[in-house]
Amino acid sequence: MNAPARADEAERLARVALCLASEPAEATITRTVAQEGAVAVRQRLLATGRIGGTELKAVSARLRDVEPARDLECALASGLRFVVPGDEEWPTQLDDLQHASDVVEGRGGPPLGLWARGPARLHRLVDSVAVVGSRSATGYGTSVTREMCAATARAGWAVVSGGAFGIDQAAHRGSLAAGGVTVAVLACGADRVYPLAHERLIEHLAQHCAVISEAPPGASPMKLRFLARNRLIAALTRGTVVVEAAPRSGALNTARWADSLSRSIMGVPGPVTAMTSAGVHWLLRHGATLVTNGGEVLETVGAAGEHLTVDVRGPERPLDRLSVRQLQVLDALPAGRPAGLSSIARIAGLAVAETERHLVDLTRNGFAEQSAGGWRVTDYARS
Amino acid sequence: MNAPARADEAERLARVALCLASEPAEATITRTVAQEGAVAVRQRLLATGRIGGTELKAVSARLRDVEPARDLECALASGLRFVVPGDEEWPTQLDDLQHASDVVEGRGGPPLGLWARGPARLHRLVDSVAVVGSRSATGYGTSVTREMCAATARAGWAVVSGGAFGIDQAAHRGSLAAGGVTVAVLACGADRVYPLAHERLIEHLAQHCAVISEAPPGASPMKLRFLARNRLIAALTRGTVVVEAAPRSGALNTARWADSLSRSIMGVPGPVTAMTSAGVHWLLRHGATLVTNGGEVLETVGAAGEHLTVDVRGPERPLDRLSVRQLQVLDALPAGRPAGLSSIARIAGLAVAETERHLVDLTRNGFAEQSAGGWRVTDYARS
Numbered sequence: 001m002n003a004p005a006r007a008d009e010a011e012r013l014a015r016v017a018l019c020l021a022s023e024p025a026e027a028t029i030t031r032t033v034a035q036e037g038a039v040a041v042r043q044r045l046l047a048t049g050r051i052g053g054t055e056l057k058a059v060s061a062r063l064r065d066v067e068p069a070r071d072l073e074c075a076l077a078s079g080l081r082f083v084v085p086g087d088e089e090w091p092t093q094l095d096d097l098q099h100a101s102d103v104v105e106g107r108g109g110p111p112l113g114l115w116a117r118g119p120a121r122l123h124r125l126v127d128s129v130a131v132v133g134s135r136s137a138t139g140y141g142t143s144v145t146r147e148m149c150a151a152t153a154r155a156g157w158a159v160v161s162g163g164a165f166g167i168d169q170a171a172h173r174g175s176l177a178a179g180g181v182t183v184a185v186l187a188c189g190a191d192r193v194y195p196l197a198h199e200r201l202i203e204h205l206a207q208h209c210a211v212i213s214e215a216p217p218g219a220s221p222m223k224l225r226f227l228a229r230n231r232l233i234a235a236l237t238r239g240t241v242v243v244e245a246a247p248r249s250g251a252l253n254t255a256r257w258a259d260s261l262s263r264s265i266m267g268v269p270g271p272v273t274a275m276t277s278a279g280v281h282w283l284l285r286h287g288a289t290l291v292t293n294g295g296e297v298l299e300t301v302g303a304a305g306e307h308l309t310v311d312v313r314g315p316e317r318p319l320d321r322l323s324v325r326q327l328q329v330l331d332a333l334p335a336g337r338p339a340g341l342s343s344i345a346r347i348a349g350l351a352v353a354e355t356e357r358h359l360v361d362l363t364r365n366g367f368a369e370q371s372a373g374g375w376r377v378t379d380y381a382r383s
Numbered sequence: 384m385n386a387p388a389r390a391d392e393a394e395r396l397a398r399v400a401l402c403l404a405s406e407p408a409e410a411t412i413t414r415t416v417a418q419e420g421a422v423a424v425r426q427r428l429l430a431t432g433r434i435g436g437t438e439l440k441a442v443s444a445r446l447r448d449v450e451p452a453r454d455l456e457c458a459l460a461s462g463l464r465f466v467v468p469g470d471e472e473w474p475t476q477l478d479d480l481q482h483a484s485d486v487v488e489g490r491g492g493p494p495l496g497l498w499a500r501g502p503a504r505l506h507r508l509v510d511s512v513a514v515v516g517s518r519s520a521t522g523y524g525t526s527v528t529r530e531m532c533a534a535t536a537r538a539g540w541a542v543v544s545g546g547a548f549g550i551d552q553a554a555h556r557g558s559l560a561a562g563g564v565t566v567a568v569l570a571c572g573a574d575r576v577y578p579l580a581h582e583r584l585i586e587h588l589a590q591h592c593a594v595i596s597e598a599p600p601g602a603s604p605m606k607l608r609f610l611a612r613n614r615l616i617a618a619l620t621r622g623t624v625v626v627e628a629a630p631r632s633g634a635l636n637t638a639r640w641a642d643s644l645s646r647s648i649m650g651v652p653g654p655v656t657a658m659t660s661a662g663v664h665w666l667l668r669h670g671a672t673l674v675t676n677g678g679e680v681l682e683t684v685g686a687a688g689e690h691l692t693v694d695v696r697g698p699e700r701p702l703d704r705l706s707v708r709q710l711q712v713l714d715a716l717p718a719g720r721p722a723g724l725s726s727i728a729r730i731a732g733l734a735v736a737e738t739e740r741h742l743v744d745l746t747r748n749g750f751a752e753q754s755a756g757g758w759r760v761t762d763y764a765r766s
Contacts, residue, residue, distance in 0.1 A: 023711065023732050057734045106707055144655055222714040224707070269652030269664065272527055272675035281652065281675050290667045292655035324489060324607065328406065331605040349406055351440045 007086030013068045014038035015084050015112045016216075018045075020071060021062035024214045025228035027102055028054045030109025034085075034098045038112065075115065075217050079206075080191055083122055084113040091122045097235050100260045103253060104227055111214035111232060115190040118210035120158075120181050128158035128183075129301055130233045130258070132251045133167025133243035138276050141167055141244035144268055146174030148241070151294025153180020160185060160237050162229065163202055163211070165195060167243045167251070172201060176208075185236070186213040187229040188221040230254040238301040239264030241291060245279030252279050255288065264300050266291045322367070325350065329358040330367055330377065338373035390469030397421035398467050398495045399451035399599075401428075404442050407597045408611035410485055411437045413492025417468075417481045421495065458498065458600050462589075463574055466505055467496040474505045480618050483643045486636060487610055494597035494615060498573040501593035503541075503564050511541035511566075512684055513616045513641070515634045516550025516626035521659050524550055524627035527651055529557035531624070534677025536563020543568060543620050545612065546585055546594070548578060550626045550634070555584060559591075568619070569596040570612040571604040613637040621684040622647030624674060628662030635662050638671065647683050649674045705750070708733065712741040713750055713760065721756035 015038040022029050032051050033041050042063060044051065049060040072082060083089050094110050102108035116122060131149055133141060149159045149171045159175040161168040163184035175182035184205050188194045190213040193202050205211050214232060215225055230250060234240050234257035242265070245251040255265045265288040270277030284290050291297050322330065332347035332355075333339065339347075345355035359375055362368035366380045398421040405412050415434050416424050425446060427434065432443040455465060466472050477493050485491035499505060514532055516524060532542045532554045542558040544551040546567035558565035567588050571577045573596040576585045588594050597615060598608055613633060617623050617640035625648070628634040638648045648671040653660030667673050674680050705713065715730035715738075716722065722730075728738035742758055745751035749763045 021732075058728065058732045062729075062732065104707060140654055140656070224710055224714055268655060269660075269667070269673070270655075271523055271653055272651060273523070277652075278675075281673060284652070284667070284673045285679070290652070290664060290673070292661075292664050296668070324487060327607055331607060345441065346445075349404075349441045349445065 004088035005086065006088070007084045007090075010039055011037055011086070012082065012084050012113070013072065014042040016068035016072050016082060017042055017063060017066050018059075019112045019214070020066040020068060020216050022056075022059045023228075024111065024225055025107045025109065025231065026059075027106050027108045028052070028056070029059070030112060031098060033112060034095070034110050071216070075191070078191060078217070080115050080117055080217060082113050082115055085110075089122045091125050091236055093126065094232070094235050096261050097231060100231075100235075100257070103231070103256045103260060107224070107228060108231060110235075114212045114214055114232075115217060116210055116212045117190050117206040118183075119208065120183060120210035122183075122210065122212065124181070125158055125160065125183065125236050126238075127156065128160050128237045129297055130160045130237040130240040130254065131167065131171035131243065132161055132230075132233065132240060132254050134245050134249055134251065134276055134279075135165040135168075136246075136276070137166035137170065137244050138270075138274065140270060141268075141276060142170035145170035145243045146177065148243075148268070148291075148294045148297060149174030149180070149182070150178035152297055153178035153182070155294070155298055156180075157298065158182060160233055162186070162233060163194070163198055163205070165197070169198065169201060171243075172205065176204070181209050183210045183212060183236075185229055185232050186211060186221070187215065187225040189213055189215050189217040189219040191217045192219070192221075194221045226250060227253060231257040234258040234263060235261055237263065239266055239297070241266040241268065241297055242280050242283060242288070243268045244270060244274075244276040245283075246275050247279045247282060249279050252283065255283055259287075264289060266297060266300055268292065322362075325354070326358045326362060326367075329355055330362060333362075333368055333375055333377040335377050338371050338376040340374040344375060387471035388469065389471070390467045390473075393422055394420055394469070395465065395467050395496070396451045396455065397425040399455050399465060400425055400446060400449050401442075402495045402597070403449040403451060403454060403599050404445035405439075406611075407494065407608055408490045408492065408614065409442075410489050410491045411435070411439070412442070413495060414481060416495060417478070417493050454599070458574070461574060461600070463498050463500055463600055465496050465498055468493075472505045474508050474619055476509065477615070477618050479644050480614060483614075483618075483640070486614070486639045486643060490607070490611060491614060493618075497595045497597055497615075498600060499593055499595040500573050500589040501566075502591065503566060503593035505566075505593065505595065507564070508541055508543065508566065508619050509621075510539065511543050511620045512680055513543045513620040513623040513637065514550065514554035514626065515544055515613075515616060515623060515637050517628050517632055517634065517659055517662075518548040518551075519629075519659070520549035520553065520627050521653075521657065523653060524651075524659060525553040528553035528626045529560070531626075531651070531674075531677045531680060532557030532563070532565070533561035535680060536561035536565070538677070538681055539563075540681065541565060543616055545569070545616060546577070546581055546588070548580070552581065552584060554626075555588065559587070564592050566593045566595060566619075568612055568615050569594060569604070570598065570608040572596055572598050572600040572602040574600045575602070575604075577604045609633060610636060614640040617641040617646060618644055620646065622649055622680070624649040624651065624680055625663050625666060625671070626651045627653060627657075627659040628666075629658050630662045630665060632662050635666065638666055647672060649680060649683055651675065705745075708737070709741050709745060709750075712738055713745060716745075716751055716758055716760040718760050721754050721759040723757040727758060 158181040161171040240258040267280040541564040544554040623641040650663040
């Protein structure tokens with residue numbers, strides 16, 4: 001048996017160095033690294049302080065100070081690993097970020113690598129959906145999220161979210177409750193916990209699934225890192241479901257990334273009177289797909305025909321089986337005292353012979369009943 | 384001044400006769416009348432008992448019995464009028480039904496005429512929307528309907544609905560409350576009241592707006608007539624809004640007619656846990672436009688640019704005005720004890736000169752404050 005593929009160690013160390021010296025999603029760096037490799041980019045920055053036309057003095061200065069081998073060793077010792085392109089575990093769908101346009105100018109590109117804790121293998125995230133939304137979610141939003149994520153988990157799909165309060169938390173918990181794989185992508189270092197109140201949840205994910213980040217170990221959660229993190233949630237998954245989101249919420253930023261990556265964008269509707277659903281309704285008015293449960297999520301992101309939902313129109317009612325002519329006769333039948341054939345035919349506007357034929361069928365199917373005085377409609381037909 | 388256009392009186396009487404002798408929306412009759420006129424069709428039925436290949440014995444038999452001149456006179460005396468193509472008041476958008484495909488096989492075509500009560504002139508319904516939905520609506524559905532219809536009324540648009548319990552009632556009342564024109568299309572004769580509990584509402588509409596039907600005076604509300612009636616609601620209007628609808632409800636039948644007429648179909652979302660919204664969500668998953676208020680309805684059906692809604696994303700927050708570099712510097716500022724320039728530059732990952740430039744801007748805009756010890760973030764920036 002072959003050993004699993006691993007990236008070149010010099011390349012890995014150069015990526016660690018660039019990761020330590022720059023902010024996540026600095027597009028000039030990430031895109032050039034994806035094209036030319038980190039070894040070349042690191043050397044060029046050390047030598048010239050620039051990439052192409054862009055001066056990156058601060059990054060170059062930091063590059064001189066960092067000790068990637070030592071930091072990587074520390075990280076490994078503390079249970080973190082650094083997954084890079086070329087590793088078997090690398091989720092290759094992240095490479096799509098190379099050609100996605102930036103949602104925030106100059107911020108984008110594939111991550112230099114992923115710091116990860118936990119047993120879940122990241123290349124298995126190919127069958128995954130992102131479920132994100134408001135931190136101040138309602139009871140409605142969290143309960144719909146849990147059920148939806150439990151359903152996707154039961155179908156073998158992983159749920160990716162951000163570990164935050166509200167919808168994120170409900171997404172992780174719903175998937176866990178159904179025994180699924182669920183991964184938190186953090187804006188801070190993967191060795192840290194944010195928000196602090198979610199320490200138990202995030203440690204549980206690190207024990208049983210995975211917690212990942214492109215920011216180096218120890219990094220604090222900062223605004224720009226949340227925006228950068230959102231693009232990873234969108235890029236890792238086949239589609240992003242936004243459950244509840246106020247206008248201008250971070251979940252909409254994730255949805256914009258999904259759009260720029262040509263991934264599916266889905267939204268769960270709610271009352272139009274709830275501000276917590278206003279951002280979702282905005283998405284749904286601008287091309288997102290409305291989903292009401294896990295089955296519909298899978299139908300949207302799954303392979304064609306793989307997950308067909310049951311038609312919501314529900315079971316056929318007995319009346320649906322009748323022809324228009326039969327309905328005309330049924331409409332002409334009295335509910336009380338039975339009527340004669342000629343009277344029924346007149347009211348139905350049909351010939352007597354045709355009316356009689358339909359009456360025989362309607363009686364056989366339980367819609368009409370015949371007695372001495374003629375025909376009348378049954379309780380069954382009126383139910 | 385010219386007298387308003389009026390249809391030929393022989394044609395009008397022939398249409399009354401056919402209306403009295405047949406069921407509404409009998410497509411063989413309605414389509415042939417639209418092509419060849421009612422005089423010719425009536426004569427042919429009396430002579431041969433058929434139209435084209437279709438035998439219509441019962442209709443022909445009834446045609447011999449009806450007395451259209453007498454019935455029309457009675458109707459006029461009781462305050463009804465019979466509007467037909469050629470009359471100035473004829474809503475010509477109904478002619479689109481000639482080419483729309485039937486939702487129920489063999490049932491369709493333009494109505495032979497419209498029996499109408501009330502002062503509203505029917506050709507004015509060109510700027511109108513249909514608002515329909517469940518008879519067993521929730522408080523949420525009725526309150527959203529009322530607000531939506533009040534808003535369309537204020538913009539000068541008429542609301543067409545079916546006079547039924549639930550959403551229909553709320554649609555009429557919302558429009559009336561804002562002083563709008565609202566028209567009920569009934570499945571029974573326009574001289575009757577259905578449902579009986581809506582006697583006051585329907586009489587009010589007949590006094591101040593209009594109550595219309597294609598079924599002759601005295602006709603009872605029967606299943607087939609409801610389905611036929613729904614096509615008129617869809618055809619009279621520029622689009623149909625479904626507010627709440629269980630799967631398989633009549634409102635979905637109206638939406639299918641709107642679709643077959645290439646009119647807009649709109650749906651108001653609700654909680655995915657409510658069966659009253661399940662039919663609407665089904666529509667929204669199959670191409671209907673999500674609307675959350677009257678403005679969005681008008682944007683959907685109105686002329687381009689005529690009704691532009693305010694972007695729901697809401698007002699810009701101060702932070703949205705900052706550049707990525709400024710955000711980087713802001714992120715690097717401490718909240719407590721002020722930090723020095725070189726420390727801020729290092730954390731931001733930017734050159735000292737650039738960092739200082741951004742600090743000046745941030746201070747001017749109120750995001751940062753300078754003191755003896757250096758800079759820190761303001762409460763304003765953290766709000």
